[in-house]
Amino acid sequence: MNEKPTQVATAYHEAGHAVAALFLGRAVQRVSIEPVQMRLGRCELQKGRFKPTQDLLETEVLILLAGPAAEARHTGRYDWNSAAQDLRDVRRLTQQRAASLRQVEKLERRLLDKTEYILERPGVWEAVERIASELLEHTTISGRAARHLFDELTSQ
Numbered sequence: 001m002n003e004k005p006t007q008v009a010t011a012y013h014e015a016g017h018a019v020a021a022l023f024l025g026r027a028v029q030r031v032s033i034e035p036v037q038m039r040l041g042r043c044e045l046q047k048g049r050f051k052p053t054q055d056l057l058e059t060e061v062l063i064l065l066a067g068p069a070a071e072a073r074h075t076g077r078y079d080w081n082s083a084a085q086d087l088r089d090v091r092r093l094t095q096q097r098a099a100s101l102r103q104v105e106k107l108e109r110r111l112l113d114k115t116e117y118i119l120e121r122p123g124v125w126e127a128v129e130r131i132a133s134e135l136l137e138h139t140t141i142s143g144r145a146a147r148h149l150f151d152e153l154t155s156q
Helices: 005-023 056-075 084-094 101-120 124-138 143-154
Strands: 026-032 042-050 140-142
Touching: 005 026, 005 042, 005 056, 005 101, 005 124, 005 143, 026 124, 026 143, 056 084, 056 101, 056 124, 084 101, 101 124, 124 140, 124 143, 140 143
Parallel strands: none
Antiparallel strands: 026 042, 026 140
């Protein structure tokens, strides 16, 4: 395999979204690194199919931040320019929870720390690596395949 660095980073980014979603009880429809319009990849969640959560807003933000966090863990640096859409979505959500810009930024920092902690849990990072590898080999994988890899690596 002769992947471009951008393609590898995208695979880790999308795998991060998928693994965080699965970890937090959301069902994944499909994960892809096939470029479409302005996006280099995508992680599609199943609509309306998830475990009840105490804080839906926090869950959504953690899933959004997991893409850039997984990419950064792999590359060694955050590429906030590539994650601009994720960050806009995070900001839209966190502004619903915090009153001032300072509170919004503090909340986002806390949730990014929590996202990084989730990625460090046993089996979770290994699931990101496996899903990224599958994406590099097949470009798109089903949510069922992502779930299988996640369960296989996190239930040990």
